[in-house]
Amino acid sequence: MTEKQLDFIISFHKKLYRQGPGSDEETLKAINFTGLSESTELSILDLGCGTGSQTNVLANHLNGTITALDLFQPFLDELEDRIKSPNVRTFQGSMDDLNFEKESFDLIWSEGAVYNMGFENGLNYLHPFLKKNGVIALSEITWLTNERPADIETYWNAEYPEIDSAQGKIKTLHESGYQLIDHFILSEESWLSNYYGALEMEFAVLMEDHSIEEELKVVIQSYQNEIATYKTFKEYFGYGFYIAKKVN
Numbered sequence: 001m002t003e004k005q006l007d008f009i010i011s012f013h014k015k016l017y018r019q020g021p022g023s024d025e026e027t028l029k030a031i032n033f034t035g036l037s038e039s040t041e042l043s044i045l046d047l048g049c050g051t052g053s054q055t056n057v058l059a060n061h062l063n064g065t066i067t068a069l070d071l072f073q074p075f076l077d078e079l080e081d082r083i084k085s086p087n088v089r090t091f092q093g094s095m096d097d098l099n100f101e102k103e104s105f106d107l108i109w110s111e112g113a114v115y116n117m118g119f120e121n122g123l124n125y126l127h128p129f130l131k132k133n134g135v136i137a138l139s140e141i142t143w144l145t146n147e148r149p150a151d152i153e154t155y156w157n158a159e160y161p162e163i164d165s166a167q168g169k170i171k172t173l174h175e176s177g178y179q180l181i182d183h184f185i186l187s188e189e190s191w192l193s194n195y196y197g198a199l200e201m202e203f204a205v206l207m208e209d210h211s212i213e214e215e216l217k218v219v220i221q222s223y224q225n226e227i228a229t230y231k232t233f234k235e236y237f238g239y240g241f242y243i244a245k246k247v248n
């Protein structure tokens with residue numbers, strides 16, 4: 001990907017409420033599964049926070065401080081415009097190169113982002129940053145059926161070979177030093193309306209601009225292919241939301 005294409009992706013994503021599938025309701029559902037109480041002062045890390053839709057829900061339903069970390073400063077600038085809370089601080093950096101003290105977080109959150117360092121690698125890397133009995137909550141691409149068409153199998157094996165069933169993801173959690181508290185699958189609405197629907201609206205406006213360069217049209221086309229793949233094969237894959245406790 002060229003630098004121009006990356007800037008383009010950031011420019012239209014930062015206008016969206018979410019940068020990936022999800023919803024405030026499902027963030028809240030996952031918060032409730034953590035068992036963490038509003039009456040406790042918590043130290044929370046939100047990894048790959050984007051413009052902060054889930055950060056806002058965390059800030060509204062839990063107490064303490066939230067460190068919202070993302071690789072891209074424009075998303076953090078947008079988050080700061082949207083969330084005016086002294087309890088939320090932003091941090092520009094990469095989730096696989098954290099400079100925080102070990103055992104410093106009660107809760108590590110990451111919606112649609114931990115795939116950037118891989119699920120298993122991420123679980124192992126993040127483990128020491130959680131306090132004893134700390135909680136991790138991650139949404140991660142997941143197979144929804146035991147059998148599926150070869151086309152979608154081939155697609156995901158190329159895009160993200162770590163895709164697995166919920167059972168497989170839970171096994172990885174257990175092998176990485178966590179005990180599952182609960183999990184659920186994100187609704188289709190969270191993909192189609194909250195993310196892809198919003199993206200399609202952005203693209204409709206962008207494509208009206210006939211001077212848009214070929215290099216950028218290619219980016220839109222690749223997102224349109226991704227959306228079409230989801231619409232065709234959505235019964236076979238989705239996002240699993242996994243909430244688990246550190247056990248050792």
Ligand SMILES: C[S@@+](CC[C@H](N)C(=O)[O-])C[C@H]1O[C@@H](n2cnc3c(N)ncnc32)[C@H](O)[C@@H]1O
Binds near residue numbers: 021070072093
């Ligand atoms: C699919 S978006 C999800 C954003 C947000 N959590 C949401 O659900 O709306 C993935 C996010 O991860 C961020 N990201 C990508 N690579 C990263 C890295 N190495 N370290 C930190 N953030 C990263 C992206 O900038 C983006 O904001």
